[in-house]
Amino acid sequence: MKFCTVDGRRVEYRRLPSSHPRGNAPAMVFLHEGLGSLSMWRDFPQQVADACGCEAIVYSRHGYGRSDPLTEKRAPGFMHHEARVCLPEFLDQLAVERPILLGHSDGASIALIHAGTVPRPLTATVVMAPHVLVEDISIASIQKAREAYLSTDLKIRLGKYHDDPDSAFWGWNDIWLDPAFRDWNIEDCLPGIACPVLAIQGEDDEYGTMDQVARIARQCRDVEWVKLADCRHSPHKDQPRQVIATVAEFVARILD
Secondary structure (H helix, E strand, O other), rough: OEEEEEOOOEEOOOOOOOOOOOOOOOOOEOOOOOOOOOOOOOOHHHHHHHOOOOOOOEEEEOOOOOOOOOOOOOOOOHHHHHHHHHHHHHHHHHOOOOOOEEEEEEHHHHHHHHHHHOOOOOOOOEEOOOOOOOOHHHHHHHHHHHHHHHHHOOHHHHOOOOOOOHHHHHHHHHHHOHHOOOOEEEEHHHHHHHOOOEEEEEEEOOOOHHHHHHHHHHHHOEEEEEEEEEOOOHHHHHHHHHHHHHHHHHHHHHHH
């Protein structure tokens, strides 16, 4: 485990070499979901690194994992700030060039914003269960998560992965349920994405519908769209073998 300073805050990260490195392959940078962290990915990044021949770089955003906790409520534009300020600074500190971004949920949205608005070359972008706008199903599920946090042992379970579970949970939950966030939309970023995109969506996702990836497919230049049956909001947990194989095939296609 290592730490660096991003946007004035301490951020934890880890670099995982591939057991079967591909010559001159770019690093793959993992961006976690709204309640995620470096440790919550478990062994998925290493499995992807081994299958793709790419180094995996995994980190916890500000407010999560062992990174510094939040000191104030997030603003509606927090994902744009992560994509345009924090992620570029993180990549610069680690001297990462032309990476493949792999994001899940909020992390997928950050990856799309970065790819579409930051003038920095990317090799590709992989997004799982991305959000490009706020849907009613998202709000309903996030409200249920709030009720669970207040009435079950969810805080204790999150404490295994976050030094400050309240920072992680409320930092995510409060902003998504804020009426000011209801009109959040990143579709204006999509036409600016020049690199190939792999979009993966579970058919049973409780936080978003297929309309999310359909909008990506309509507005990006080079998109491979994969629907997964019997899969909810975390494709890498519900269908890990299929996700890893799909990502490996995608990476091989764009690098060969």
